[in-house]
Amino acid sequence: MSLAMSHALALDLERVRRDFPILHKPVRGRQLVYLDNAATTQKPRQVIERLVRYYEQENSNVHRGVHYLSEVATAAYEGSRSVIQRFLNARSEKEIVITRGTTEGINLVAQTWGRQNVREGDEVLITAIEHHSNIVPWQMLCAEKGATLRVAPVNDAGDVIIEEFAKLLNERTKIVAFGHASNALGTINPVRQMTQLAHDAGAIVVIDGAQGVPHLPIDVQQIGCDFYAFSGHKVYGPTGIGALYGRESLLEAMPPWMGGGDMILSVSFEKTTYNALPYKFEAGTPNIADTIGLATALEYVAALGLENIAAHEHELLTYATERLQEIDGLRIIGTAREKASVISFTLEGVHPHDIGTILDQEGIAIRTGHHCAQPLMMRFNVPATGRASFGLYNTTAEADALVDGLKKVIEVFR
Amino acid sequence: MSDLRELYQQVILDHNKNPRNFREMAGATSKIEGYNPLCGDHYTIFLQVDGDTIKDVSFTGNGCAISKASASVMSSMVKGKSREEAARLFEVFHKLVTGDASGVDAAELSRLAAFSGVSEYPARVKCATLAWHTLNAALEGEGQQAVTTE
Numbered sequence: 043m044s045l046a047m048s049h050a051l052a053l054d055l056e057r058v059r060r061d062f063p064i065l066h067k068p069v070r071g072r073q074l075v076y077l078d079n080a081a082t083t084q085k086p087r088q089v090i091e092r093l094v095r096y097y098e099q100e101n102s103n104v105h106r107g108v109h110y111l112s113e114v115a116t117a118a119y120e121g122s123r124s125v126i127q128r129f130l131n132a133r134s135e136k137e138i139v140i141t142r143g144t145t146e147g148i149n150l151v152a153q154t155w156g157r158q159n160v161r162e163g164d165e166v167l168i169t170a171i172e173h174h175s176n177i178v179p180w181q182m183l184c185a186e187k188g189a190t191l192r193v194a195p196v197n198d199a200g201d202v203i204i205e206e207f208a209k210l211l212n213e214r215t216k217i218v219a220f221g222h223a224s225n226a227l228g229t230i231n232p233v234r235q236m237t238q239l240a241h242d243a244g245a246i247v248v249i250d251g252a253q254g255v256p257h258l259p260i261d262v263q264q265i266g267c268d269f270y271a272f273s274g275h276k277v278y279g280p281t282g283i284g285a286l287y288g289r290e291s292l293l294e295a296m297p298p299w300m301g302g303g304d305m306i307l308s309v310s311f312e313k314t315t316y317n318a319l320p321y322k323f324e325a326g327t328p329n330i331a332d333t334i335g336l337a338t339a340l341e342y343v344a345a346l347g348l349e350n351i352a353a354h355e356h357e358l359l360t361y362a363t364e365r366l367q368e369i370d371g372l373r374i375i376g377t378a379r380e381k382a383s384v385i386s387f388t389l390e391g392v393h394p395h396d397i398g399t400i401l402d403q404e405g406i407a408i409r410t411g412h413h414c415a416q417p418l419m420m421r422f423n424v425p426a427t428g429r430a431s432f433g434l435y436n437t438t439a440e441a442d443a444l445v446d447g448l449k450k451v452i453e454v455f456r
Numbered sequence: 457m458s459d460l461r462e463l464y465q466q467v468i469l470d471h472n473k474n475p476r477n478f479r480e481m482a483g484a485t486s487k488i489e490g491y492n493p494l495c496g497d498h499y500t501i502f503l504q505v506d507g508d509t510i511k512d513v514s515f516t517g518n519g520c521a522i523s524k525a526s527a528s529v530m531s532s533m534v535k536g537k538s539r540e541e542a543a544r545l546f547e548v549f550h551k552l553v554t555g556d557a558s559g560v561d562a563a564e565l566s567r568l569a570a571f572s573g574v575s576e577y578p579a580r581v582k583c584a585t586l587a588w589h590t591l592n593a594a595l596e597g598e599g600q601q602a603v604t605t606e
Contacts, residue, residue, distance in 0.1 A: 391473075395495050395520035396464075399577060403460055411495055425496030425518055454464050455521070 052350040059435050061086040061342075072405025075440045080225045080253060080384050080431035081409050082275045085339070089279060092338040096331045103327055105304060119330050122337030123320075126285045129340045130270065131261040136319040137293065139286040140333050144252040145175040147271025147286035148219070150323065151248050152179040154296040155269075159216055162188035166217045167210050167245070169194040169202045169231070170421055171224040174414045176250040180219060189216070196421065200227040200376035207236065211243035218245045222254025222270075226413040226429070227376025228359075228384030230258070237266045246292065252276050256433070257355055257382040259348040262287050274332065278434075279339030283332035286323075293319050300325040343434070351434045355383035358432040362441035369448050375422050383432035386413070389448065392455050394428040400454060401447045408444070463577060464521065467570035471525035476532045477514040484514075486597075490590030492582060497523045501531075501590045508538045513591070520583050522574065527587035529567050539595055546588045553584045 059065055062084045065074060076084060096118065102111035104119045120135075127135045141147045160166065166180045170193055177191075184191045192215075194207035202220070211218070218240035223230045233254075237247045251272035254260060262270050269292075273284040288296075298305055298316055302325035307315040316322045343351060362385055366372055371390030389397055398410035409429045412419045419425065430444055481487075481502035490499045497519030504512040513531040518524070530549075534542040549568050551560050555575035562569065574584045 393518075393520035393524075395497075395580075395583065396522070399463065399580065400460055412493075416493075419496070425498065454460055455469065 052347060053354045053434070055354075055435070055437060058346065059437075061088065062435055063087055063090070065435060069405045069407070070403060075404075075406040075443045077430040077432060077436065077440065077444060078407045078409050079256070079433035079436070080276070080382075080413075080429065082281065083256065083278045083433050084435070085278055085280070086342055088342050089335050089338045093280065093331050093335045096334050101331075104330055105321075115330055118334050119328065122333045125337035125340055129260070129344065130285075130287050131263055132287050133263065134290060137287055137290050139288060139293070139320045139323040140328055141271070141284045141286050142282050142329070143273035143275070143284035144250055144271045145179075145273075147269070147284060148176055148248060148250060149179045150286055150299050151217075151269050151271075151288070152183045154299050154323075155246065155292060156180075156183045156217060157186070158295075158297060160184075160187045160189050163214060164189040164216045165192050165212070165214045166190070166219065167192045167194060167207075167215050167240070168218075169207065169220045170196045171200065171202065171227060171229055171231075171418055172219070172221055172415070173225055173250065173252070174416070175252075176219055176221060176248075177417070180217070190214075193417075194220075196229075196418075200224065200229045200378045200422075202229070202231055202236075204232065204235065204239075208239050211239060211245065213244065215240070215243050215245040217248060218243075219248040219250065221250040221252070222260075223257060223382040223384075224376070224378075224415075224418075225253045225384065226415040226418050226427070227378065227386055228381035228431075229376060229378035230254075230380040230382055232380075233265050233267065241266065253382055253384070256343075258352055268292055274336035274339060277336075277339055278342060279336040280332040283329050283336045285336070290319065293323070298322050298325070302326045304328070346434065354434060355432055355436075358436055358438065358441060359383040359385070361438050362430065362432070362444065365441055365445045366448070368445065369452070371452075372448065375424060375427050383436075384429060385431070386427040386429045388424055388427055389451065392451055394426045396455070397428045397448070397451050400451045401444070404443070404447045404450065406444060406447045459576075463573035463580075465570045465573065467529070467567055468521060468525040471528035472521035475515075475524055475528040477535075478516065478528065479514050480516055481512060481514045484512075486594045488590055488594040490517075490586045490593075492519070492523070492586055495520065495583065497583060497586055499523070499527055499587060499590060501527070501587065501594055503591070503594050505539075505595070508540075510534050510537055510539070510542060510595075515587065519586070520580075522571075522580050522583040523586050526571065526584045529570070530587050530591060533567065534591065542591065542595065546592055549588060550585060553581050 064084045100114045102115040104116040127138045240247045246268040248269040249267045255272040256277045268289045270287040275281040305325040375386040394410035484502040485505045486503045499517030502514045515527045553574040
């Protein structure tokens with residue numbers, strides 16, 4: 043049996059698709075073909091039902107009450123942290139801070155470790171493929187501190203040029219931040235190698251894992267990074283929830299970010315003692331239900347097998363890339379050596395926005411625009427692209443539907 | 457397909473492919489940029505206004521078919537018009553693309569009628585109105601500042 047066959051058997055697509063109610067909802071009178079997974083993924087009924095069960099049977103505040111429901115809610119919330127810890131292979135639950143998502147995680151690091159450690163003349167290094175959320179927080183930090191933001195360039199394929207990246211590292215570099223995978227091009231960065239290089243220069247490493255977690259098995263110990271931020275909604279979980287992994291020794295030494303309840307041990311008007319990790323970074327009543335929903339989503343993908351998902355998505359990427367090349371005037375932007383299942387493209391003579399509208403009439407959802415990566419669009423000299431991004435429930439038939447839809451686009455514009 | 461032809465009418469496809477007045481203008485009395493950061497539509501509109509009369513209009517830039525065709529049709533329709541007439545056309549056009557047909561008559565619309573399908577696509581209204589908002593800002597003398605319909 044070929045590898046591809048065994049994967050196809052390992053991921054029972056028909057069964058998987060039945061888990062996602064929205065895939066069976068007609069859109070504009072057609073069967074939905076959802077290819078906007080890099081923006082957000084759909085949710086399996088396991089996650090939806092878990093949220094309902096929490097609110098119907100377990101809802102209470104956490105870490106406070108002595109009553110039954112509070113104990114149940116606290117156990118479910120802390121149990122979820124443990125699921126996230128194991129999913130990322132962090133050493134301890136203390137290293138998992140619950141956030142609203144990747145953006146909040148990156149901002150937390152910039153506003154705490156960054157403000158404490160970055161001084162005038164220091165440097166922060168990012169890469170040219172970053173999402174705005176991994177650019178702007180560092181710009182804000184650099185502006186405040188009089189530090190300099192450096193950007194490692196990419197080549198025409200969309201790979202970060204590692205030699206140039208290495209050359210930009212020096213004794214002034216305090217923070218190196220890069221995406222695990224690019225939302226706009228699909229490029230998967232050699233995160234282990236980049237982390238090693240950054241550490242050799244004495245910098246800390248922050249990884250934007252928003253597009254890594256849905257597509258790749260993650261092991262923060264193996265990568266060796268100091269921080270890793272991700273969002274639940276990109277990995278079949280709820281919106282507005284995510285987590286930040288942080289190395290315990292760094293988190294210990296960092297000042298808190300937001301003040302409030304839950305992040306304190308004791309408060310008097312003279313002095314406040316902060317709570318232990320990870321609570322020091324979780325001020326206020328947390329998003330309990332969605333944290334539990336996130337853990338349910340991680341358990342869902344873990345049960346399907348992350349390797350199986352990665353293999354299935356790779357097949358879809360290869361198949362769709364090949365089929366799209368049949369289309370005259372279609373140019374794929376981003377042909378990195380290693381890619382997540384994201385295909386950015388332009389079509390000669392047709393603006394991506396018009397492509398998006400016409401595909402939408404066919405029930406096909408893709409993203410069009412600059413994908414929150416304007417500097418990257420400038421690098422490739424395109425104002426915008428169309429982007430098809432595949433998730434675990436997509437099929438090769440849906441890639442065919444995309445190709446047929448694009449042929450219709452050409453028909454309209456011919 | 458029939459719904460799509462409603463949006464992408466022949467006039468729009470034609471003006472997209474062969475935009476009228478698509479050039480820079482030497483000696484423009486005002487020049488203003490219109491930009492939709494979310495979709496990347498980006499135009500510069502050049503005007504030559506003499507007293508109350510719009511003597512000449514041209515534009516450069518890039519964007520989707522709806523935005524480019526709209527800029528092209530607009531340029532051909534407001535040339536030679538007074539400020540007030542241009543403002544009235546924008547008002548009528550705005551009503552058309554937002555689906556408010558009150559007080560709009562077909563004769564007044566002329567080629568603008570090709571954009572009637574836009575009202576079915578709320579996400580595309582800003583594409584259709586970008587050039588008009590930009591023209592409006594230029595006529596109201598908002599100087600060289602960029603305009604956005606986001």
